Amino acid sequence: MSDSTLTVERVSLRIGTFALQDISFSLAPGQVYGILGPSGAGKSVLLETIAGFYWPDHGRILIEGRDVTRAAPEARRVGFMFQDYALFPHLTVAQNVKFGLQFRRSRPRPTEHSQVQDLLARLGLEQIAERHPSNLSGGEKQRVALARALAMEPAFFLFDEPLSALDARTRDSLREELRTLLRELGVPAIYVTHDQTEALVLADRLAVIRDGVLLQEGTPSEVFGAPVDEFVARFVGVETIIAGRVLCTHDGVATVQVTPERRIEAVDHGAVRSPSVLVCIRPEDVALNRPPAKDSAGANQFPGRVVGGEPLGPMLKVKLDCGFPLTAFVTKRTYLDLKLAPGAEVVAHIEAAAVHLIGQP
Amino acid sequence: MRTQTLGQSRGLVFVFSVVGGLLLAFILVPLLRMYATQTPATLMQIAAIEDVQSAIWLSLEAAFLTALLAGALGVPLAYLLARTTFPGKGVVEAVVDLPLAIPHTVVGIALLFVFGRTGIIGGPVNAVTGFQFWGTWGGIVIAMLFVSVTYTVNAARVGFESVDARLERVARTLGAGPWSVFGRVTLPLAWRGIVTGLMLTYARSISEFGAVIILTYYPMTAPVKIYDLFLQSGLDESSAMAVLFLTASLAVFIILRHLSYGRVTPGGRRM
Missing domain, CATH: 2.40.50.100 (RNA polymerase II/Efflux pump adaptor protein, barrel-sandwich hybrid domain)
Structure with a gap:
């Protein structure tokens, strides 16, 4: 079948008065795909549908060629990165990272410890492995969340406006760090934001959505240079x-x-x-x-x-x-x-x- | 200690402190007065009575059992109330709160119809298993549960509501099924709320008198025995047992509280 990491095929979904309408796009291996739109545009609902928390009324979702439209979230291998990263507050950094490993049946238990160590080392978290999330900086939380998601070898990451609650300075530095990490890890990602700078800095490809409708799709220079309508034009600056x-x-x-x-x-x-x-x-x-x-x-x-x-x-x-x-x-x-x-x-x-x-x- | 923050008037804080102090005195003075009137000789004499000892033990044990049962039955409902919406949710919430509004003698009488000798559950259970709710700890626990389970449901619900739903979602994406998420994320994080509920249920159960005395006069729980002493022997002896019982239940309460809240809290600190 297709060699894309994720294919969203004509997905429609109605929740109360809100509706996603006929959304299609695909995520290529190694790519960072930005989804740009104002609050209430349906960005989060789209991500949660991809992650399996909602089932589309119409359309299909394929991950690495496998139809997961009706699969449970735990069966999709999607690394969901929430705003503020939603680290487990009752677990240490190492326990957070280990969380996803314990549900992988195929893997023998003895290798768990060394895998956790590898991930901690890879993201520079060895020194803080025994700390709890409440004592971490924004950058540390970001790396812990990445390590935690990497543990279950995700097909791709979903980022739901992870930086939007931060002050401008922290946001700038975390954005830089995230860009570097995403390049290094080589794991494809969908990155949802209402911030055009974030989209421009991080994304290889972009979609602009409003009111549940995907208005435009293309490379950042296409979308920023040649918006299709007045809304997109204003939204991209x-x-x-x-x-x-x-x-x-x-x-x-x-x-x-x-x-x-x-x-x-x-x-x-x-x-x-x-x-x-x-x-x-x-x-x-x-x-x-x-x-x-x-x-x-x-x-x-x-x-x-x-x-x-x-x-x-x-x-x-x-x-x-x-x-x-x-x-x-x-x-x-x-x-x-x-x-x-x-x-x-x-x-x-x-x-x-x-x-x-x-x-x- | 800071007693005042900006924006609060000194006068208001002063007046409210006086009123609050009066309330605390209203609670503490009768209890302290009761302690003060005891003589060691009477206390020793009452403590030596076997009936008194067994009544106090029975109260502590039955309340503990009630709290466990309230946890097992109340936590699932609390979770549903915190995490789901469904038609008739308001009615369910009202039913949960209902026991608080019913006089306890009425509770006892209503329970007799179900768990009594000819009750719709008491009768068949007795016929099949030989177990009877009347005249045993079974009736005591049933009466205690009815009047106190509300506290477990409501406090556990607050506990569940305080757990960020995104944590449950992220756990799902990390490969955990719904039951694992509940056991490894939701329950540990809602723990304080649940324990608070169990504590309140325990405390409420231990103090229950009206429903217990109607459903199960014998074996006597401590409040029933204290009433019995009050009628049979007078204030001196009943107040001596009251002091013994109060001391024992407070001690158990403090120990349980310490054990339960001593767990690692969400902030990673030990209390």
């Missing part, structure tokens, strides 16, 4: 979305009228069939210069005025009025050099290749 009309297409470059005075050029991949479109521009693709424009004849040069700005972690978000509203990310250095206080005159430049068009019906 597109700040500027303007309605426009395609005037003409020359050599794969479409010219879009967005206001009576402004036209934006966009590289058209032939996906847009209708003249009515949404123009999507990511804030990090907007370059700002002092007027006059360096090359006033060049395409997508828009003189404008700063109307607002706000600090955004290491970057600043600057809102412009270029005849249409435009949002740009700049570094603090650029902000100071260009004197981007509200009212300042600037010229915004966007590469045609960085402009994405969404066809509107």
Whole structure:
């Protein structure tokens, strides 16, 4: 059969008023698959269905080619990583790691101890083997949970927003550590999150879901660069979305009228069939210069005025009025050099290749 | 010790402390007064009576047995109430609480209809096995169980509700079947709640008088014997036995409590 680790085939499930609708995707060996969506989108229900806590009303779930649609959770070999990792508080680190081993009938008991030792060593947990989870740091908990799941040799991991309850600094460092560990372990994983940065950093492939519907699927650069609709665009961090009309297409470059005075050029991949479109521009693709424009004849040069700005972690978000509203990310250095206080005159430049068009019906 | 946190007024804490203190005094003064009036000679004399000794032992044993039975019968129901929803759950909860609202003499009379000589269970059980609930420890345990099992169910339920359901789920994904998850994750983590329930059931059972005296006058439990002494011999002798019984049951209660809560707690600390 298929050589994918997990195949979710047209899965539908209704729970009360919520429904997963016709979800299909597959997880390839060694891959990290991100599922991105707002709270209430059905991400957790989807994971719990894959793990066997819900049975789909329609569709099939295959793990390594085996149909597990109606199999019990304990028969699926899925390493479920909950938020905060749900370590057993009454057991030590070593006992937590050992937990999954004792239910493997095929394995002779005497090897259990050495397996636990191996796993503890592999994840650097020997020093804390006798501690209880309440005395562990976030990073230690993460590694214990991974070791505990690895003990039963999972076909893949499921991560249910494991980092979402943490403060920003801890989250950044745990995310880095998790990425490294996932690469080292080589175990495929599905990673559910509402955080686009997490999805971008961790995932080899991405799906965006909302209200139980899978809206888009692809590599992170496909999803982030070419969202299929306005919701996905906003969710993956597109700040500027303007309605426009395609005037003409020359050599794969479409010219879009967005206001009576402004036209934006966009590289058209032939996906847009209708003249009515949404123009999507990511804030990090907007370059700002002092007027006059360096090359006033060049395409997508828009003189404008700063109307607002706000600090955004290491970057600043600057809102412009270029005849249409435009949002740009700049570094603090650029902000100071260009004197981007509200009212300042600037010229915004966007590469045609960085402009994405969404066809509107 | 900090007696006050920010945001609480000193005046409020003071007034409430006075009222709380009065309540504690209301509980403790009669008991201490009863202890204070005893003379060693009377205590020794009463303690030497064989009936008194056997009544106290019977109370301790029957209450212990009741607690075990309450655990075996109450824990499964507590788990269901904590973890599942089903039609009529409100009715089930009300039934569990019902014994608390029934006068204990009424309990005794109702139990006679079922476990008495001609009762719908007492009769057949006696005919088949020869065991009788009347006049034996069987009736005592039945009466104690009826009035005290509520505490086990409710406290165990709180214990189960305090166990994060994700821990049970993660255990399933690690290969444990439902029974293993219950035994290795849920039960150990709900242990404190269950033990609290068993303690309350034990304490309530030991103090039961009304239902026991109607279902089973003989053999006498300690409360029945104390009542008997009160009627036959007066306050001095009955209060002496009361002090002996109270001391014995408190001692057992403290020992059991210590043994049970001495287990490793979820935080990994030993109490």
